[in-house]
Amino acid sequence: MLDFEIDRNKFDTLIEINTLINSAYTDIRDLLTKIIDFATRLTAGEASSLLLVNPENNKLYFEIALGSKGADVKRFSLKKGEGIAGWVYENNRSLIVNDVSTDNRFYADISKKIDFATTSILAVPMQVKEKCIGVIEIINKKNGQKFDEEDLQWLEIFATQAGIAIQNARSFQQAQEEIYLLQEQVQAEKGYHTFVGESKVIKDKLSIAFKAAGADSSVLLLGESGVGKELFAEQIHLGSRRNGGPFIRVNCAALPENLLESELFGHLKGAFTGAIQNRMGRFELADGGTIFLDEIGDLPLNLQAKLLRVIQYKTFEKVGGSEPITVDVRIIAATNKDIENEVRSKRFRADLYYRLNVLPIYIPPLRERREDIPLLADFFLKKLNREIKKQILGFTNEAMELLLSYTWPGNVRELENAIERAVVLSQDQYIHHHDLVLTRTGEKENDYQGKSLKNAVNVFKKQYIIMTLEANQWNQTRTASTLGIQRTYLSRLVKELEISK
Numbered sequence: 001m002l003d004f005e006i007d008r009n010k011f012d013t014l015i016e017i018n019t020l021i022n023s024a025y026t027d028i029r030d031l032l033t034k035i036i037d038f039a040t041r042l043t044a045g046e047a048s049s050l051l052l053v054n055p056e057n058n059k060l061y062f063e064i065a066l067g068s069k070g071a072d073v074k075r076f077s078l079k080k081g082e083g084i085a086g087w088v089y090e091n092n093r094s095l096i097v098n099d100v101s102t103d104n105r106f107y108a109d110i111s112k113k114i115d116f117a118t119t120s121i122l123a124v125p126m127q128v129k130e131k132c133i134g135v136i137e138i139i140n141k142k143n144g145q146k147f148d149e150e151d152l153q154w155l156e157i158f159a160t161q162a163g164i165a166i167q168n169a170r171s172f173q174q175a176q177e178e179i180y181l182l183q184e185q186v187q188a189e190k191g192y193h194t195f196v197g198e199s200k201v202i203k204d205k206l207s208i209a210f211k212a213a214g215a216d217s218s219v220l221l222l223g224e225s226g227v228g229k230e231l232f233a234e235q236i237h238l239g240s241r242r243n244g245g246p247f248i249r250v251n252c253a254a255l256p257e258n259l260l261e262s263e264l265f266g267h268l269k270g271a272f273t274g275a276i277q278n279r280m281g282r283f284e285l286a287d288g289g290t291i292f293l294d295e296i297g298d299l300p301l302n303l304q305a306k307l308l309r310v311i312q313y314k315t316f317e318k319v320g321g322s323e324p325i326t327v328d329v330r331i332i333a334a335t336n337k338d339i340e341n342e343v344r345s346k347r348f349r350a351d352l353y354y355r356l357n358v359l360p361i362y363i364p365p366l367r368e369r370r371e372d373i374p375l376l377a378d379f380f381l382k383k384l385n386r387e388i389k390k391q392i393l394g395f396t397n398e399a400m401e402l403l404l405s406y407t408w409p410g411n412v413r414e415l416e417n418a419i420e421r422a423v424v425l426s427q428d429q430y431i432h433h434h435d436l437v438l439t440r441t442g443e444k445e446n447d448y449q450g451k452s453l454k455n456a457v458n459v460f461k462k463q464y465i466i467m468t469l470e471a472n473q474w475n476q477t478r479t480a481s482t483l484g485i486q487r488t489y490l491s492r493l494v495k496e497l498e499i500s501k
């Protein structure tokens, strides 16, 4: 009767696990934790862990560890053949050791370091197509009992289930990545970038842009250099009903006035020396789609007047022509200049500014949306791995902390460059903080130019203190200790140098 009760319990658990594996689980670690937890209880273990093989270096890493010292054990890894788990991996066979003190395969190091007394271990391989992809271990049978064959057989069944779950999750992830890469490729062939950003502020800004997309109104993108204004413009176009039409880019700062005019509006044969045939302008090319006018703050006044007419009447004339041409184009403009200041100093027409400013979108600098840094860093790492055929797995914690605390004056562009340099230089599986060369040169030189020594030193002091405050989440006590000064002295400096968050 009792035996039947226990088995009934085990079967129920197995059915439960099977149901979970067949459900649309999204979190594989959560599922594995449940499986290990069931297995530990059914075999009456005190603690347990699930280790996965990293195929790059054939080491076993603790993916899940339950029990009183679970969190501590996670920083360890085992080589093939090292310890009981390493033996199971190497031999692809299960093992019961009821007294570790008499078994020389036992690797006492970890137990000692985490101060956990291990007496018995039950360990089985997790297999996928007969290959060992990891190991499940149950530690210390409760009440001084011994693990037996029945425990082992049950654990093998659980291990098979866990193996299937992992395999499913991996193929799903791989399929997702392939779909993603394919989409990216299609977009890239059309000249679009992949937009990365999950921070609330970025999502909010995108949703404002999408809402306005139907209205076809002009958009003015504002923000520091390198924040992603051009990518944002692409997203607005792709999210609008014009997404089947062309997306035409023009950099208004790149050409002298007369060439820019012909670039934008086209010209007729003979309109000026060198105009040997009729030419279509960018506005005509953008018909039915979107035109992106980058660096709009640099548009010469004469062309500002012409642009205003396009916005008001949707018409313009080619250079050397008199016939009005009508186009259906949505305008997205961008600038990193203080455009209101340009208007005040009469370098930018106020009427054009108001027309463009119907929907201004300010894209905040990277340092104000740090949640995006890990995503972007990961994205650039993967992209560069592909481009220069490296297989760097990720960033060390220190490297990521550095990326998160830096101020990124050059924003996403600077982040991309920093990661490119690190990927090229790195000799390791991971990018370390010393691979990241982060400087604020250029900006610094300008800040110091023409200043007395005393003032230049103050500029430096202010920048350095702000940087350290940011690195310490504006905690003054910690900042003072990093700087090696008294807290009271720091708060005096903060006041004197007019530092504020």
Ligand SMILES: Nc1ncnc2c1ncn2[C@@H]1O[C@H](COP(=O)(O)OP(=O)(O)OP(=O)(O)O)[C@@H](O)[C@H]1O
Pocket (backbone or CB within 6 Å): 193, 194, 195, 196, 197, 223, 224, 225, 226, 227, 228, 229, 230, 231, 232, 335, 336, 412, 413, 416
């Ligand atoms: N959200 C993002 N996702 C992925 N890459 C990004 C993102 N934002 C920026 N980048 C990268 O940074 C580079 C700079 O972005 P972009 O050219 O859009 O900046 P910008 O705001 O137009 O800067 P500037 O004013 O200097 O022209 C891009 O080429 C792209 O590689």
Ligand SMILES: [Mg+2]
Pocket (backbone or CB within 6 Å): 229, 230, 294
């Ligand atoms: Mg740009």
